[in-house]
Amino acid sequence: MNRQEENKQDFVDEEKSKGLLILSQQSLDALPINLEDILVVVQSAFIGLRQGSDNPQKTIIQPVDQRSISYSMVGSDSTSQTVGFKVVYEFDPLRKLDSYNFHSFIFLCDDKTGQPIALMDVVKLGPLRTSATSALMAKAACPDARTALVVGTGIQGQMAFPMLVTAMPHLEKLQIFGHYTEGIQVARDNLRRYFPDRDIEVVSSLEQAANDADIILGVAGASARQQVRHAWMKPNSVAVLVGYGVDADVFQQANCLITTDIEQMKVTCGDLLGTDQLLPEVHAELPDILLGRKTARKTTDDIVFAYNSGMVVTDIALGRYLVEQVQKNPELGQRVKLW
Numbered sequence: 001m002n003r004q005e006e007n008k009q010d011f012v013d014e015e016k017s018k019g020l021l022i023l024s025q026q027s028l029d030a031l032p033i034n035l036e037d038i039l040v041v042v043q044s045a046f047i048g049l050r051q052g053s054d055n056p057q058k059t060i061i062q063p064v065d066q067r068s069i070s071y072s073m074v075g076s077d078s079t080s081q082t083v084g085f086k087v088v089y090e091f092d093p094l095r096k097l098d099s100y101n102f103h104s105f106i107f108l109c110d111d112k113t114g115q116p117i118a119l120m121d122v123v124k125l126g127p128l129r130t131s132a133t134s135a136l137m138a139k140a141a142c143p144d145a146r147t148a149l150v151v152g153t154g155i156q157g158q159m160a161f162p163m164l165v166t167a168m169p170h171l172e173k174l175q176i177f178g179h180y181t182e183g184i185q186v187a188r189d190n191l192r193r194y195f196p197d198r199d200i201e202v203v204s205s206l207e208q209a210a211n212d213a214d215i216i217l218g219v220a221g222a223s224a225r226q227q228v229r230h231a232w233m234k235p236n237s238v239a240v241l242v243g244y245g246v247d248a249d250v251f252q253q254a255n256c257l258i259t260t261d262i263e264q265m266k267v268t269c270g271d272l273l274g275t276d277q278l279l280p281e282v283h284a285e286l287p288d289i290l291l292g293r294k295t296a297r298k299t300t301d302d303i304v305f306a307y308n309s310g311m312v313v314t315d316i317a318l319g320r321y322l323v324e325q326v327q328k329n330p331e332l333g334q335r336v337k338l339w
Contacts, residue, residue, distance in 0.1 A: 151245030152220030153183030218245030
């Protein structure tokens with residue numbers, strides 16, 4: 001064994017002796033976050049999909065009565081040489097039983113040393129990577145946007161504006177539509193934490209707000225009462241769908257359809273298909289748009305539909321970034337000997 005191999009083995013042995021790093025929701029909530037860094041990490045993760053990263057389709061199971069939904073994902077991020085395994089379990093996702101529960105974690109391993117890195121909660125990680133992806137899609141499709149409308153006041157809606165404004169500081173009007181009063185206040189607080197001089201306008205007419213919006217983010221839950229219709233949208237606008245809040249007719253009638261990943265979209269977009277169950281033509285995937293290989297729209301006047309399907313490669317890259325931040329704040333997290 002040469003000196004380099006000995007040093008590598010010493011590192012591996014040292015990491016083993018420390019035990020597995022466990023990062024709880026509380027630990028991650030205490031971690032200082034730089035939104036510009038998040039955008040860079042997520043963008044790099046998407047570009048990595050054309051440079052050696054891997055993001056297989058998710059596996060989904062759901063009982064016939066739809067009382068729960070579970071899915072798992074595995075992937076690798078070539079930039080950080082990290083492999084990750086993510087699992088999600090949601091109970092009462094349609095909010096029919098008034099007993100909603102969400103549980104998820106991701107397990108990260110270093111693919112250079114072969115050592116486990118961390119087991120971490122994803123309640124904070126999920127909204128960060130999803131809002132960053134939405135912001136990247138919105139910026140690509142509508143770079144000169146001045147007005148942004150967020151439909152939904154849950155976790156995704158609460159984090160949408162800080163990331164949007166970070167990516168597009170020239171946005172002038174920020175509007176939100178939803179019925180969860182506490183969620184609206186959290187959304188405002190989150191925005192002011194990063195942009196103290198900015199505020200969000202709460203709108204009562206979804207149709208009127210959509211008429212004027214350059215960017216529409218559909219981040220509502222499955223129980224959303226209203227959804228933006230295609231007829232409400234103006235030329236040169238973009239609707240980014242994460243959950244609900246944008247009607248299926250936008251998906252079916254938009255001039256241009258872009259997505260994070262076509263195969264992933266096929267697995268999760270069933271409720272958006274028309275009676276013929278045919279998938280509209282996809283113009284481009286986000287990695288190719290970010291690399292400049294494809295455009296985010298065909299013409300200036302296009303109404304663009306952007307399908308933001310969660311990609312585990314972004315969870316992995318962002319998880320590795322958060323672990324590195326924790327290493328700068330050693331009081332956070334705990335070590336557990338599992339092996």
